[in-house]
Amino acid sequence: MPFKTIISTSICLVIILFNPLQAPGQQPASPDYGDSIIVGSIGDASTLIPMLASDATSHEIAGLIYNGLVKYDKDLNLTGDLAESWDITNRGKTITFHLRRGVKWQDGAPFTSADVLFGFNTIIDPKTPTAYAGDFLEVEKAEAPDPYTFRVTYKKPFAPALSSWGDIVVLPRHLLQGKDITKSPLSRNPVGLGPFRLKLWKTQERIELRANDSYFEGRPYLDGYIMRVIPDPATMFMELKAGGLDWMGLSPVQYQRQTNTRFFRKNFRKYKYLSFSYTYLGYNLRHPFFRERKVRQAISYAIDKEEIIRGVLLGLGVAATGPYKPDAWFYNPNVKRYPYHPEKARSLLKECGWKDTDGDGILDRNGTPFVFTVLTNQGNPLRDKTAQIIQYRLGQIGIKMNIRQLEWTAFINDFIDKRRFEAVILGWTLGQDPDIYDIWHSSKTGAKQLNFIGYKNPEVDRLLVMGRRIFDREKRKKIYFRIQEILAEDQPYTFLYVPMSLPIIHARFHGIKPAPAGISYNFIRWWVPKDEQKYITR
Amino acid sequence: MNFLIWTAKRLLALVLTFIGITLISFFVMHLAPGEPMSLQADFNPKMTPEMRQRLRAQYGLDKPLYVQYAKWFKGLVQLDLGRSFSPDRRKVWDKIRERLPITVLINVLSMILIIVVSVPLGVRAAVRQNSLFDQVTTVLVFLAYAAPAFWVALLLMLFFGIELGWLPVSGVHTLMGYEHMNTWQKIMDWARHLVLPVFVSAIGGLAGFSRYTRSSMLEVLRQDFITTARAKGLPERTVIYRHALRNALLPLITILGLSVPGLIGGSVIFESIFAIPGVGQLMWSSVMARDYPVLMGNLVIVSVLTLLGNLLADVGYAAVDPRIRTGLQETE
Numbered sequence: 041m042p043f044k045t046i047i048s049t050s051i052c053l054v055i056i057l058f059n060p061l062q063a064p065g066q067q068p069a070s071p072d073y074g075d076s077i078i079v080g081s082i083g084d085a086s087t088l089i090p091m092l093a094s095d096a097t098s099h100e101i102a103g104l105i106y107n108g109l110v111k112y113d114k115d116l117n118l119t120g121d122l123a124e125s126w127d128i129t130n131r132g133k134t135i136t137f138h139l140r141r142g143v144k145w146q147d148g149a150p151f152t153s154a155d156v157l158f159g160f161n162t163i164i165d166p167k168t169p170t171a172y173a174g175d176f177l178e179v180e181k182a183e184a185p186d187p188y189t190f191r192v193t194y195k196k197p198f199a200p201a202l203s204s205w206g207d208i209v210v211l212p213r214h215l216l217q218g219k220d221i222t223k224s225p226l227s228r229n230p231v232g233l234g235p236f237r238l239k240l241w242k243t244q245e246r247i248e249l250r251a252n253d254s255y256f257e258g259r260p261y262l263d264g265y266i267m268r269v270i271p272d273p274a275t276m277f278m279e280l281k282a283g284g285l286d287w288m289g290l291s292p293v294q295y296q297r298q299t300n301t302r303f304f305r306k307n308f309r310k311y312k313y314l315s316f317s318y319t320y321l322g323y324n325l326r327h328p329f330f331r332e333r334k335v336r337q338a339i340s341y342a343i344d345k346e347e348i349i350r351g352v353l354l355g356l357g358v359a360a361t362g363p364y365k366p367d368a369w370f371y372n373p374n375v376k377r378y379p380y381h382p383e384k385a386r387s388l389l390k391e392c393g394w395k396d397t398d399g400d401g402i403l404d405r406n407g408t409p410f411v412f413t414v415l416t417n418q419g420n421p422l423r424d425k426t427a428q429i430i431q432y433r434l435g436q437i438g439i440k441m442n443i444r445q446l447e448w449t450a451f452i453n454d455f456i457d458k459r460r461f462e463a464v465i466l467g468w469t470l471g472q473d474p475d476i477y478d479i480w481h482s483s484k485t486g487a488k489q490l491n492f493i494g495y496k497n498p499e500v501d502r503l504l505v506m507g508r509r510i511f512d513r514e515k516r517k518k519i520y521f522r523i524q525e526i527l528a529e530d531q532p533y534t535f536l537y538v539p540m541s542l543p544i545i546h547a548r549f550h551g552i553k554p555a556p557a558g559i560s561y562n563f564i565r566w567w568v569p570k571d572e573q574k575y576i577t578r
Numbered sequence: 579m580n581f582l583i584w585t586a587k588r589l590l591a592l593v594l595t596f597i598g599i600t601l602i603s604f605f606v607m608h609l610a611p612g613e614p615m616s617l618q619a620d621f622n623p624k625m626t627p628e629m630r631q632r633l634r635a636q637y638g639l640d641k642p643l644y645v646q647y648a649k650w651f652k653g654l655v656q657l658d659l660g661r662s663f664s665p666d667r668r669k670v671w672d673k674i675r676e677r678l679p680i681t682v683l684i685n686v687l688s689m690i691l692i693i694v695v696s697v698p699l700g701v702r703a704a705v706r707q708n709s710l711f712d713q714v715t716t717v718l719v720f721l722a723y724a725a726p727a728f729w730v731a732l733l734l735m736l737f738f739g740i741e742l743g744w745l746p747v748s749g750v751h752t753l754m755g756y757e758h759m760n761t762w763q764k765i766m767d768w769a770r771h772l773v774l775p776v777f778v779s780a781i782g783g784l785a786g787f788s789r790y791t792r793s794s795m796l797e798v799l800r801q802d803f804i805t806t807a808r809a810k811g812l813p814e815r816t817v818i819y820r821h822a823l824r825n826a827l828l829p830l831i832t833i834l835g836l837s838v839p840g841l842i843g844g845s846v847i848f849e850s851i852f853a854i855p856g857v858g859q860l861m862w863s864s865v866m867a868r869d870y871p872v873l874m875g876n877l878v879i880v881s882v883l884t885l886l887g888n889l890l891a892d893v894g895y896a897a898v899d900p901r902i903r904t905g906l907q908e909t910e
Contacts, residue, residue, distance in 0.1 A: 078753065087666040094665060166632050169615075169665070174626055222667045243676055244855035246753065266753065271850040271859065274732055275748050279853075282739050282747045449612030449868065488627065575754045 071551060071567035076264030076575045080276045080288035084244045084269045088230040089221065090208040091163050091170045097267070101247055104265060104563070105146075105232035108206035109137050109156065109190070114555035114562065116369075116472050118202055122151065122210065122233065123190075132197030132511050133180075137190045137205070143256045146237045149214050153184035156205075158213035160192075168221055175204040197509045199516065200473045207234075235260045235564045244269050261551070261567035264575070280308075286546040292354040295542045308544050313558055314367055315541040318360045319423065319467040320533040321414070321430065325494045327462050329412060336531040337378065338388035342437045343430055344380035349537050352425045356542060360535035362524040363468070363476055367556060369513070370474040372521040375528035385437050396438055403438040412462040413442040417451050423465050426536065430465075456492050465536075474520045477504045480527070495532045548572040581896070588892070592885045599881045600654075600874065604647050607870055613639060614663035614868045637663055650874060659875040664867055670875035673860060678842060680750060681849075681856035684772065685841040688780040692787050695780075700791025701826075705818060707796060715788070723785035731778045731851045738774065746771050748853040775852045779845060783837075790833060795826040828899060835891025839883040 085098040090106055093099055109123040120126070123137040143151040160182045163173050178201065181193040194201055212231050216224060230238055235257070236249035249265040268285065270276040277294055279285050281303070290299065290310070299310060321343070323330035330336060345359040364371045394403040394410055403410040414430070416423045427443045434441045441463075446455065455461045468479065478484055481504050482496040500523055507519040527533075543559060545552065551566045552559050568574075615633045634640045638649065653660050659670035699719075703712040722730075739747035746752070751767050752759075759767060798804065799822055807817045846862040848854070857876065864872040 076754070086664055092665045098665070167636075169633050169636055171629070173629055177626070227666055228668075242855065243673075244859055245750070245853075268749070268753065268853070269855070270748060270853040272728075272853070275735065275851055275853060278732075278735055278740055279747045282743070284747060284749070284753070449866070450610075453611040453613075486627075488630065 704795035838887030
């Protein structure tokens, strides 16, 4: 599920700030049950039926209530969740899932393959307003030959298929059959299979979950999970300080400067790992300035990515070299890089005919000065600062860059969708699968499609199609390595940086083991020693 | 009788104005770029054009605007505000209703605070015009008015919530253990949580209202009947509080009437800062998500209250001030 939230799926490079008093060896051998965790979130969930939700908070909460057939483990390998195992046959076209037995829905009804089939039929039903039907429309046939077997056959082999059978597609058939899913009470009173069940949901205030005693992997150590909605980040930070929160995501300034006090060192642990996203400067390749590859390369040479990371992220991020983050198995470290080199930038521009003929400090060609506007969305201070640093650096080589900020919906609908832009600063969220067909394939340049910069490269097109048809990891790796080489050479974007996720969690929680998948993969195994427990809820 | 005809005419005008408001707002709202499924669909690689069309059809957005309006208005006549366009698809009235109590509570409390503090303040400033007290309150009140609410709120939270630890930082009640409190403890808990939000939301009004009282009071104090009252030898207290204040408060009825819709309006800024789940935040997120039914639903409530507030102010005027009543009868 590429659109699961960053927190629940994030990855490695984790550095924990261990408190010497809490060395792992001194922890008691057997974890205690009890206590609750209070998590801060800037937004409320919208619906707790996963396939209808499109926001991060809904998926985060739903992820604790529902389970899928498969999930990513701590090292980002697909493993069984409700499926004990699966076979891929028929030259990659058929997947047969063997389901766990004895699993029960939270209302006591048994879980069977009929629930999966029902979920599948619901997600492809035109009446279901879901944003996730895409992967499932590739399915030719889905069947449930017996209660514990679910078989699905694709029209063509489809490598991202397996990972799509996560928690968005398993629904309780006995509660939903024959009903309008959009008006179902499950939206606010979900019945899942997962480690937690809903206790209370006060709109825009809080969502309380309590441990599911009959969870098939054993009940979580914590009794409760409470998400508090605090829309203002400054308030959230004060609430953390005042003791009202146990877990929130920090901004780089909060991480580097505001949490270095004795109070925080004593009461909290900070973590950092690369988030599943990157920020880029994208060019409209239809524009006469940016049609030429050398111009794009020149701009990449003129930008000091390290400077942006220092200035904007306070060092809490790494330079991006392509559309993946550096710790993914499909990341190619050996692509062409663009270190800060203004001289090279100038000479590349000169080769393209850009010279300052009138002495006004701005390059020109055939009477046209090199002036363009970069668009970015309002309310994202990181992107705004990034734009200002780039503006300064481009000014030094004689390119005048204006910055314009726009409200998100207007930005997308009036500028991106209508191709009325010269360059943009935006970011992409990454999935655990390398498939990036929708963003880079030349067939995806139409209205509302995601290759809005208009990138067309026949070799990339061919490789993207091939990458979707092959299951073998090593062969896929080769394909995506080559794609990264081409993109690095072409520079359709200047890939800027991969920021870090910066969670802070109260020190009384034990068992947090950072891994490539981030920290929340083993949330149900987090625990608090009896004498440190803060909230007695049972 | 004349009074009744006058009221009936006013009511008719109200209904027409109301329809006009909804009509214009409905069309203006749809002029904003983007559509309700923008948040869900834009930049989502899993979204296909067919699905987008399907969603549009489900929301009825594929029909001409006047058809959409007619459908909405038909619902309104039957007191049905429709269902939200957000993924939860809840009834608009349910979504607004669950936010109303806390917003109304805070606004009523802050209104009371405003009146209780600003009327005496304004009177005193007027009676001792240009005194030190008058000048100091003028400066203070304008400072409070000019200071951004979010900034004041953050400072107060930092000071009372963290430095002193006297008051909670945000929310409307304690999270853990609230169920086990008795009624009195619950009330105290709410009170502690509401001190800062009520104060912050009152600051702006405090400034305005005390200024209105002051200038209206000054006006009245210059009138002949005040001189007469003083000449009669009435004590100064009686002159000011019985003769002057009663007349000075007349224009304030209008302002109070206009404040009625504000009672449910709520403010995005302090609601977001204090994490209060009120109407303001609902409206803000509905604007961002282009959730037309919720916006229209709120608009209906606010415009009905505004129009009613105006009417009440007018009627109240007529009831309180004999001059207006007689003037009315003479002209009609």
